[in-house]
Amino acid sequence: MEMIPSRRRSRKFFYFFCLLALLVVAIASLAPWLAPYDPLEPSMYDSLKPPSSDHAFGTDRLGRDLLSRILYGARISLAMTLSLVIAVCAVGTFLGAVAGFVGGKLDSVIMRVSDITISFPSMILAIAVAGMLGPSMLNAGLALAVVSWTKYARLSRSLTLKIVKSEYIAAAVVTGSRRPYILRKYILPNALPTMIVTAAMDIGTTMLELAGLSFLGFGAQLPTPEWGVMLNEGRMYIQTAPWLMIYPGVAIFIVVSIFNLLGDGLRDVLDPFRNE
Numbered sequence: 001m002e003m004i005p006s007r008r009r010s011r012k013f014f015y016f017f018c019l020l021a022l023l024v025v026a027i028a029s030l031a032p033w034l035a036p037y038d039p040l041e042p043s044m045y046d047s048l049k050p051p052s053s054d055h056a057f058g059t060d061r062l063g064r065d066l067l068s069r070i071l072y073g074a075r076i077s078l079a080m081t082l083s084l085v086i087a088v089c090a091v092g093t094f095l096g097a098v099a100g101f102v103g104g105k106l107d108s109v110i111m112r113v114s115d116i117t118i119s120f121p122s123m124i125l126a127i128a129v130a131g132m133l134g135p136s137m138l139n140a141g142l143a144l145a146v147v148s149w150t151k152y153a154r155l156s157r158s159l160t161l162k163i164v165k166s167e168y169i170a171a172a173v174v175t176g177s178r179r180p181y182i183l184r185k186y187i188l189p190n191a192l193p194t195m196i197v198t199a200a201m202d203i204g205t206t207m208l209e210l211a212g213l214s215f216l217g218f219g220a221q222l223p224t225p226e227w228g229v230m231l232n233e234g235r236m237y238i239q240t241a242p243w244l245m246i247y248p249g250v251a252i253f254i255v256v257s258i259f260n261l262l263g264d265g266l267r268d269v270l271d272p273f274r275n276e
Contacts, residue, residue: 014265020258028074035068039225048241058243060233062223066243069225070251076137076226077255081207084141084148089199091145092152097187099153100160101179111157114150122147123209130218137210137226140219144209148202155198159191193270201263204256211252227252 027034036056043063051058057066099110117125126143133139163169163186172182213219214228222229227248234244 010265010268014262014269017258017262017265021262024074024255024258025078027071028078031071031075035065035071037065037068039064039069039072040223048237050241051243057247058241060230060244061237061241064223066230066247069230070227070247072225073227073230073248074251074255076220076224077207077210080137080141080210081203084144084210085199085203085206088145088148089152089195089202092149093156093188093191093195095149096153096156096158097160097183097191100157101164101183101187107157110153114153117147117150120147123212126209126213127216127218130213135218135221137214137220137224140210140213143213143218144206148206152195152198156191156195159194160187163187163190197263197267197270200266201260203263204258204260207256207259208252 041064043059046055046059046063047061049055049059049063055065055067057070059065060069095110099107125147126140129143129146130140133142169182169186172186177185210219211226211228211231214226215232217232220226220229222233230248231245231252234241234248237244
């Protein structure tokens with residue numbers, strides 16, 4: 001009897017943060033219409049103005065409106081984060097499923113490459129790769145992809161090894177189904193829910209890592225209105241103009257928290273017995 005109230009709470013929790021996530025996406029999509037000023041247009045007469053009725057979040061050292069830059073920064077951060085998570089999840093899931101289902105030398109090669117990758121601290125390796133590729137948002141995304149796909153591949157492989165022991169897989173083999181058909185029809189669809197939950201819970205972490213690379217100078221570059229870049233630029237004025245770090249930091253905290261809690265809610269909805 002306790003299962004139904006718990007499931008309802010899980011669904012309400014998920015729906016609430018799903019609405020918040022959709023609101024964030026909507027705000028980011030409507031940034032050109034919501035932003036009161038051009039985020040790239042400097043105005044030296046308005047340099048380092050504190051929050052006021054004209055500039056709700058204040059201005060930066062070049063007089064650019066901070067609210068407008070944060071709104072446009074949401075577009076950049078969300079677009080890059082979601083694209084990266086989807087791509088890494090798709091590639092890692094496919095490679096892991098192929099490794100687990102085919103086995104043999106292919107499995108050994110994929111898993112040894114994965115072992116080599118995870119033997120290094122992920123952020124250090126991402127910084128090294130981004131440093132070799134050169135500073136840009138695209139290269140920062142590629143660097144994170146290099147260090148992130150292994151988790152999805154190993155999880156997908158373990159799920160595949162469990163799925164291939166099922167009776168319906170044995171029946172499909174007996175009836176003459178080919179390997180690509182079994183992989184596409186049975187293995188990937190059964191592994192997909194777990195992989196989606198994992199990807200949803202990684203959105204916040206990926207956004208933080210992208211902002212971290214930009215903050216360190218390996219991601220987006222000035223004058224791009226990206227949150228990590230804005231934090232890096234504002235740290236020089238932490239005592240005289242603290243709003244330059246406060247508002248981008250709060251934006252990162254809010255958006256990352258929403259997507260982390262959304263991932264938790266999705267996990268509970270797909271596995272309602274977790275809280276029992």
